[in-house]
Amino acid sequence: MMLDPLTLVLFAPLFGAVAAFVFPRAAAAVGLGAVLVTCGAVLWLAQQVLAAGAVTVALGGWEPPLGIALRADGLAVAMLAMTAVVGLLVSASALDALREARQQQYFWPLWLLLLTGMNGVYLGTDVFNLYVMIEVIALAAVGLTVLSGTREAVRAGLEYMYASILGALLFLLGVGFVYLQLGRLDFEGLNSAEPSGALSAALALMVIGLLLKTALFPLHFWLPAAHANATAPASALLSGLVVKAALYIFLRLSTYMPLPDEILITLIGTLGAGAVLWGGVQALRAERLKLLVAWSTVVQIGLIFIAFARAGQIGLTESWKAAALLILAHGVAKAAMFLAAGRIKDEVGHDVIRDLDRSSIRPTLAQFTFALAAISIIGLPPSLGFIGKWSLMEGAMAAGYWHWVAVTMIGTLLSVAYFSRVFAGFLRFDRMRGELAEHKGWAVADIAPLTLALAAISLGLMATPILSFLELGYPFGATP
Amino acid sequence: MTDTLTEMLTTLNGSLLSDAPLLPLFILLTSLLASPVLFALPESAARLRAGINLTVAALKVALVGWLGIKVGQGVVYDISFNMLPGLEFKLQADPLAILFVSLSAILWLVTTVYSVGYLERGPHRARFFGFFSLCVAATVGIAMAGNLFTFLIFYELLTLATYPLVIHKGSAEALRAGRIYLIYTLAGGLVLLLGTLGLWVLAGTTDFTPGGVLEDVVAENRLAAQALFVVLVGALGVKAALVPFHAWLPTAMVAPAPVSALLHAVAVVKAGAFGIMRVVYEVFGIETAQALGMTAPLAALAGVTIIYGSLRAITQDDIKKRLAYSTVSQVSYITLGVALASPIAAVGALAHLIHQGLMKITMFMAAGNLAEGLGVKKVSEMNGVGRAMPGTMLAFSAAALAMIGLPPLAGFVSKWYLAQGGLDAGAGWVIALLLGSSLLNAFYFLPMLYRAWFRDGTIEAPARPRIGWMLAAPPVATALMVLFVGGFANAPFSPLEWTRFVVAIEYQE
Numbered sequence: 001m002m003l004d005p006l007t008l009v010l011f012a013p014l015f016g017a018v019a020a021f022v023f024p025r026a027a028a029a030v031g032l033g034a035v036l037v038t039c040g041a042v043l044w045l046a047q048q049v050l051a052a053g054a055v056t057v058a059l060g061g062w063e064p065p066l067g068i069a070l071r072a073d074g075l076a077v078a079m080l081a082m083t084a085v086v087g088l089l090v091s092a093s094a095l096d097a098l099r100e101a102r103q104q105q106y107f108w109p110l111w112l113l114l115l116t117g118m119n120g121v122y123l124g125t126d127v128f129n130l131y132v133m134i135e136v137i138a139l140a141a142v143g144l145t146v147l148s149g150t151r152e153a154v155r156a157g158l159e160y161m162y163a164s165i166l167g168a169l170l171f172l173l174g175v176g177f178v179y180l181q182l183g184r185l186d187f188e189g190l191n192s193a194e195p196s197g198a199l200s201a202a203l204a205l206m207v208i209g210l211l212l213k214t215a216l217f218p219l220h221f222w223l224p225a226a227h228a229n230a231t232a233p234a235s236a237l238l239s240g241l242v243v244k245a246a247l248y249i250f251l252r253l254s255t256y257m258p259l260p261d262e263i264l265i266t267l268i269g270t271l272g273a274g275a276v277l278w279g280g281v282q283a284l285r286a287e288r289l290k291l292l293v294a295w296s297t298v299v300q301i302g303l304i305f306i307a308f309a310r311a312g313q314i315g316l317t318e319s320w321k322a323a324a325l326l327i328l329a330h331g332v333a334k335a336a337m338f339l340a341a342g343r344i345k346d347e348v349g350h351d352v353i354r355d356l357d358r359s360s361i362r363p364t365l366a367q368f369t370f371a372l373a374a375i376s377i378i379g380l381p382p383s384l385g386f387i388g389k390w391s392l393m394e395g396a397m398a399a400g401y402w403h404w405v406a407v408t409m410i411g412t413l414l415s416v417a418y419f420s421r422v423f424a425g426f427l428r429f430d431r432m433r434g435e436l437a438e439h440k441g442w443a444v445a446d447i448a449p450l451t452l453a454l455a456a457i458s459l460g461l462m463a464t465p466i467l468s469f470l471e472l473g474y475p476f477g478a479t480p
Numbered sequence: 481m482t483d484t485l486t487e488m489l490t491t492l493n494g495s496l497l498s499d500a501p502l503l504p505l506f507i508l509l510t511s512l513l514a515s516p517v518l519f520a521l522p523e524s525a526a527r528l529r530a531g532i533n534l535t536v537a538a539l540k541v542a543l544v545g546w547l548g549i550k551v552g553q554g555v556v557y558d559i560s561f562n563m564l565p566g567l568e569f570k571l572q573a574d575p576l577a578i579l580f581v582s583l584s585a586i587l588w589l590v591t592t593v594y595s596v597g598y599l600e601r602g603p604h605r606a607r608f609f610g611f612f613s614l615c616v617a618a619t620v621g622i623a624m625a626g627n628l629f630t631f632l633i634f635y636e637l638l639t640l641a642t643y644p645l646v647i648h649k650g651s652a653e654a655l656r657a658g659r660i661y662l663i664y665t666l667a668g669g670l671v672l673l674l675g676t677l678g679l680w681v682l683a684g685t686t687d688f689t690p691g692g693v694l695e696d697v698v699a700e701n702r703l704a705a706q707a708l709f710v711v712l713v714g715a716l717g718v719k720a721a722l723v724p725f726h727a728w729l730p731t732a733m734v735a736p737a738p739v740s741a742l743l744h745a746v747a748v749v750k751a752g753a754f755g756i757m758r759v760v761y762e763v764f765g766i767e768t769a770q771a772l773g774m775t776a777p778l779a780a781l782a783g784v785t786i787i788y789g790s791l792r793a794i795t796q797d798d799i800k801k802r803l804a805y806s807t808v809s810q811v812s813y814i815t816l817g818v819a820l821a822s823p824i825a826a827v828g829a830l831a832h833l834i835h836q837g838l839m840k841i842t843m844f845m846a847a848g849n850l851a852e853g854l855g856v857k858k859v860s861e862m863n864g865v866g867r868a869m870p871g872t873m874l875a876f877s878a879a880a881l882a883m884i885g886l887p888p889l890a891g892f893v894s895k896w897y898l899a900q901g902g903l904d905a906g907a908g909w910v911i912a913l914l915l916g917s918s919l920l921n922a923f924y925f926l927p928m929l930y931r932a933w934f935r936d937g938t939i940e941a942p943a944r945p946r947i948g949w950m951l952a953a954p955p956v957a958t959a960l961m962v963l964f965v966g967g968f969a970n971a972p973f974s975p976l977e978w979t980r981f982v983v984a985i986e987y988q989e
Contacts, residue, residue, distance in 0.1 A: 381636050394677055409670055427644065427647055427658075428652070428655050460563070
């Protein structure tokens with residue numbers, strides 16, 4: 001069999017996971033190697049997609065609906081690239097952040113398994129395979145959550161597992177009904193199916209399962225504790241990447257579904273608005289830094305759904321781009337932010353927000369990184385988050401959906417308010433105990449989060465090429 | 481993308497020696513690139529830091545001078561690339577931009593000298609100068625933004641870069657002021673984002689064009705255009721400290737003296753006033769704005785702000801607070817001149833953009849020297865300070881008299897043109913307003929001068945105030961500029977002359 005980048009993207013992390021499990025002493029080296037190979041494969045794939053549009057491969061030569069096909073278009077490759085780059089930098093920081101040998105030993109196989117699942121989701125073309133992949137992701141993600149071994153983490157991990165299993169079951173139930181209806185499970189089949197009430201019901205089940213997994217308000221209950229209590233690299237992966245998998249499937253499904261009607265889209269946007277408001281208020285009340293960051297993920301997920309709903313049914317063929325931009329922006333910025341929060345916690349010794357200003361240790365570079373990431377997450381120019389928010393508001397305004405504009409603006413103000421609580425802790429010096437330790441707090445470990453944060457800011461300047469790349473291969477069936 | 485890059489590099493190579501089309505970009509990059517270097521320098525490298533600061537600031541003045549000469553010769557600069565389909569990041573160097581860029585470059589140099597002296601042994605100097613540099617870069621970007629979208633980017637950058645400067649002391653009071661500052665300016669920025677989006681959706685462009693871009697929209701949808709005007713000017717009014725959005729400015733005076741000086745003279749309030757100018761002249765066009773019936777209410781609001789700021793200034797005992805309320809009042813002269821919709825008033829407005837900057841920076845630096853050298857922070861403690869620090873107080877006095885509008889000082893020139901413009905626009909009340917305001921100016925500045933020069937000192941002043949030349953010289957230098965721009969208002973390349981050049985373009989004469 002000829003080697004092709006699609007297969008490599010899927011199997012490099014899979015073999016890496018097995019190898020890291022079998023050779024625990026070399027886990028870190030194997031892991032980094034596998035992630036690097038994946039990065040290379042994604043680059044190769046990007047080149048092919050740039051040259052030829054969407055690329056499709058039938059695994060083992062079996063064509064669907066019998067076999068499994070993998071398809072890469074602009075959106076898929078953009079997600080793959082974001083995942084690979086964020087993954088690489090998080091891996092680099094894990095080398096330093098995970099000090100116990102046991103944590104290293106489990107981290108690498110789990111993370112590579114997670115990467116396999118993520119890549120599988122991006123490339124999958126039939127709903128059963130997507131189900132398998134989200135189960136793989138869930139397994140690895142729960143493992144990563146409990147990696148720190150604290151009691152809170154284990155409790156949060158259990159809750160996460162229940163939610164995850166429930167979500168997957170709902171999804172599987174939907175898949176089953178689809179199969180009963182159509183006798184096939186690939187996207188092509190869904191796309192060409194006659195719309196019917198039963199099919200819509202099956203899709204609705206799948207969507208509810210996905211919303212639970214991506215933690216859209218009010219199904220977000222499991223997220224804050226899980227993301228706040230994991231170790232920093234695990235939090236970065238969970239918040240930056242994992243929730244995006246279900247979100248991505250939702251985006252994909254929305255095109256293959258018989259067009260969702262206006263009421264449904266408004267409902268989804270309303271849930272997003274609920275997330276923005278409720279998550280914002282909770283972030284204002286959060287006592288610990290990592291919990292605040294986790295709540296901001298709930299907010300951002302809501303914002304992405306508002307972007308999806310921004311211009312109603314007619315705007316759907318354009319709105320996915322705004323949602324995709326926000327997904328990419330959040331992936332990069334949130335990973336940076338969690339890593340920076342982890343660095344701050346490591347240096348200061350705790351992450352209680354109101355006591356940050358009592359410490360005489362100020363990890364300056366990590367704090368700076370946190371602020372840079374916050375700029376993208378709040379959506380201030382010229383970051384990618386700003387571009388995403390601009391597209392959201394532009395579409396909503398052009399379509400006359402002023403309520404989405406208003407919610408986005410309120411959400412922005414809330415995010416300024418809760419992040420400025422943290423900045424005050426960084427910049428206040430009159431409650432400090434003891435002398436300020438000058439320039440104590442910067443280390444090699446700050447490089448990975450800083451790189452991510454700078455990327456989140458500067459990618460905004462490259463929004464035009466990113467947008468035209470996203471459209472390669474017509475991800476949303478908008479074939480001319 | 482590689483093609484564009486190669487193309488850019490070829491253009492760069494080809495014309496670097498002839499007329500450097502990227503000159504505006506270089507000017508932006510001087511302070512933008514200096515900033516990360518300054519952040520990374522260790523706290524102890526004070527000499528190196530001062531060296532870099534002064535070199536870059538001086539380089540910038542030179543580059544801006546070159547740019548000014550080129551633009552005066554009619555060279556057009558235009559740098560742009562697409563950020564979103566159809567939406568450009570665009571830098572241009574039109575005469576109006578030159579006016580503001582020159583002000584920021586020159587005053588940055590002066591303030592840098594002052595800051596190096598002021599913060600000699602203070603904490604967090606690396607952070608301070610890093611953000612200081614970033615703040616100036618943002619001002620330059622605001623000045624040279626070629627469309628409202630680019631303006632917005634730098635407007636927000638300015639907020640982010642000034643926040644750490646405002647709270648530099650790290651005390652509870654500073655943080656409270658910082659929080660108020662952040663709430664006001666970021667909320668203003670958000671509304672500006674809304675307005676920019678609205679402009680983009682309505683007009684399909686956000687370009688700054690003399691005469692405006694909204695003629696068609698006004699014809700189609702008058703109400704939407706009016707709403708857009710209110711949103712944009714309201715958003716910019718936050719930084720320009722128009723009543724009722726002015727409350728952040730007096731609280732922000734907890735910042736260190738050089739920061740206050742910069743904030744009040746070039747950076748924040750001026751960004752707001754400058755933005756109002758751009759919006760009225762080049763988004764709406766002065767005739768369109770007038771036809772919409774929006775200029776008269778704006779002029780009225782500016783008038784209210786002028787009187788209100790002066791009235792509040794009278795009751796302040798804290799020197800910096802008094803100066804802050806005076807800024808609220810004085811900056812609205814600029815808005816007033818724009819809103820009067822007369823070319824003569826416009827000359828006054830533009831000249832005041834420069835003049836107010838020179839006068840106010842002098843006063844803030846002088847106030848900083850009083851606090852540093854004598855520990856004097858209140859008006860009631862100013863008795864006899866003129867004898868203790870004659871140089872500083874002479875500078876302060878010159879600036880104060882100029883503010884009041886004593887001929888032939890800078891403030892007189894702007895007030896003269898504003899008053900003439902008022903007559904020209906048929907708004908006789910402006911004369912009364914300006915007279916009243918000058919009277920109020922005298923009311924809060926003259927007692928300070930009286931105490932300083934004619935009352936005996938009640939506090940134990942040290943025999944020789946401990947301030948170095950880096951603190952003593954800058955206010956004197958800017959005071960000399962105040963004398964010069966007033967006395968030689970008609971000299972070539974004086975602010976007033978350049979102003980006439982700009983107004984000729986905006987009014988398309």
